[in-house]
Amino acid sequence: MIQNTTALKNTSKTKARIQKFGGFLAGMVIPNIGAFIAWGLITAFFIPTGWIPNEYLGKLVGPMITYLLPILIGYTGGKLVYDVRGGVVGAIATFGIIVGSSIPMFLGAMIMGPFGGWAIKKFDKLVEGKVPTGFEMLVNNFSSGILGGILALLAYTVVEPVVQGFSTALGSFATAVTNAKLLPLISIVIEPGKVLFLNNAINHGILGPLGIQQAKEVGKSIFFLLETNPGPGLGVLLAYWLYGKGTAKQSAPGAIIIHFFGGIHEIYFPYILMKPLLLLAVIGGGMAADLTFVITKAGLVATPSPGSIFAELAMTPKGGFLPVISGIAVGAIVSFAIASVIIKRSGDESEYDSLDDAKRMVANMKAESKGQKIEINMPKLIVFACDAGMGSSAMGESILKKKIKDAGLEIEVKHAAVNQIPENADVVFTQESLAQRAAQVVPNAKIVKIKNFLDQSAYDEFIKSIKN
Template sequence: METNKSSLKGNVQRLGSFLSGMVLPNIGAFIAWGLITALFIPTGWMPNEYLGKLVGPMITFLLPLLIGFTGGKMVYGHRGGVVGAIATAGVIIGASIPMFLGAMIMGPVGGYVIKKFDKLIEDKVPTGFEMLVNNFSAGIIGGIVAILAYTCIEPVVSTFSNTLGSLATIVTNLGLLPLIDIFIEPAKILFLNNAINHGILTPLGVQQAADAGKSIFFLLEANPGPGLGILLAYSLYGKGNAKQSAPGAIIIHFLGGIHEIYFPYILMKPILILAAIAGGISADLVFVLTHAGLRAASSPGSIFAILAMTASDSYVGVIGGVAVGAIVSFLVGSLILKASKDNAEEENFDDAQAKIKDMKAESKGAKVEEAKVSLSKTDVKMIVFACDAGMGSSAMGESILKKALKDAGITGIDVKHSSVDSIPQEANVIFTQENLIERARSSANNAASIITIKNFLDRSKYDEFINTLK
């Protein structure tokens, strides 16, 4: 039963990572659209009718096509991306709404179809005709899939998207939207944060922002307030390494926008999820009451990025919501931590990490693989930090280890970061979060050593690894 649960969780994480993986690489385009919208629409900071003409085509064509291309590329490289973009054009044309959901469907479908075709004709193309067949097959298949998307898929997706958007609007108008944090906060701790934010909330937010100029959906997952409150509670009432590392984690979480940094603090005391939920609901209530919203998606969830995307009439609501979320989660978290002070079984951060790791490994019927003590500098040529999206926390870990290796005088080792589902096969050592160990094993070279890490600020893990190299 536990193995089935583990596989289910891994499959859900993979699906969520795939969905968010189509959006995350294109966040720069979303931010560009958000800034242009914030500046030049009639209610923007610098209204300009001429430059405002950029807003419509970007959200209608540019963003969905980028998502479709990326989805196809994830399935079958650049060739899959091209066919995925052609297929996406089919759902874009004629649609009355931004077709993000359609792009997330047709992009991978286009890549999958051309991948299967290439496999079917493999080794059957006469010498000298490869380029001709490749180009025409991509064009013909892309055209056919685009026509099917235009005539069959687009009406279905449009109906579904309109229904989903209407339901979201109804829930918001009824004042029930804050309750969504009952699901969002626990899902974040399971490393589904990127899937929720970029796979579900961002498409809903873009659709709403296209009509209203802003959207509350951009704030629901990106709000750093609840995590800030929990880290503040640990800074004052925590114990051991958890208390010592919390102030540094606050900077990375609140200013840097890497929310994964506070997940281990909840995992070591799961009841703290109540503090995160309470903070999230309180913050969302403020957002709803003040009609606050962002112009576009905020990624990463840094307070700086959030303020940059805040609509001109929403600063009070956004700042107030973030502050209220932090205060409520701090108060609830403080009560929980102080109540556990007298608990004889209270453990420090390292002990809690080890306990969680062993429990999870036992439930999966496998022992978590750690760096082999026999590793030497000659054994290790590439070290990869792997997180869900391959951007925030993994990039931070890469930076810290690079500096540690340099300080230790160890050279000749390439240190990179990547998505846990796209680990380079040349990797000798992989650092990843415990919740992602199953996906790392299936993605990585079987010869690689996998090291789990809970707190990316805990340099003792890096020092321990470096000592094995020496």
């Protein structure tokens, strides 16, 4: 019994570390998604096979993917570690790994950016209190310049060849798997990983760099479709809408709109976790969709983020709409067929009748405590935090902000990534799996755990408590 408990604790810690690492990777990429979309649109329009080929404007494509995007990632990674000063050194170090590389150096940027931020942070701590008065600016500027230059030289001469070799091998392996028609099997890893809130790490940390490398060579990539495909999740939600019961059935239509059109895939994760057997539905739907993508040679020009059908179509190259739409539709149909059988077979099992039961199940699976009474004073700043700080947190902010306004309260509400919660936050709403990380970032803030973004009971209880 003791051994089982220890094993569960170790598993929980390992999962938490993986989620934290995945969140950090996503935190480097997601703030720069606008730049990726800009590059994707320019590519889709102006390359020789684009919508309106233009050799002059097409010259933007190469420099943007080679220099702009990796440097942005490196700067953001350094900034996550040590604010703007870390971002500057991270960008300098990243440039060293870009020069001379024959491939887009996104993986290198994810290494050198945070490393540059960490290095300058350690240096500042080392000299803290030892700099003579009046020499602070001189030391700050020269230390970041000298250290950044050293890291750039190190990246150019040592790190770049290693990372390029690894990236080339990884790309070759991915191409071989694709050519062998084995790519659909990747859904066995991707779909469960998404439900465990590793979706951003999988997409932006692994598939994104592979996709960009392939898109640079052939103008599009199937890797942009593997994690972002809304079809499998749509199939599960449709099955709940038709054959589910209780709160799950009632909330499914709203979840469909948010998932398929809004692109926030996290919305369907609790629906799967309430019936873990539904993993078979999304895996089956993902495999069927990926097989369709492979057969029809589907691909996108850049990462669609969020994974909305609108973003998918916006990143579709000329002549590629039918393959992309076909794969999404096939994924939804297969997922719906499998999910329908599983949900109907559940019969009248009371423990699966509502999302409330699913939330308790999620809490047990994640080894989290089961809720708490909210007792707080009138806050000034409320932050809704999610792993990436965009999709689900923005949705939660919108819902909570409206309720606060309707209640006649004047409280500032923001959304942020869990690693970037403002220090002056009084209350933080976040997912149960991220509560511990949020508490580490803002130890003095009240952490309110949210199990389902559409369940507004926590918001109502919160407002009632502060009004009283």
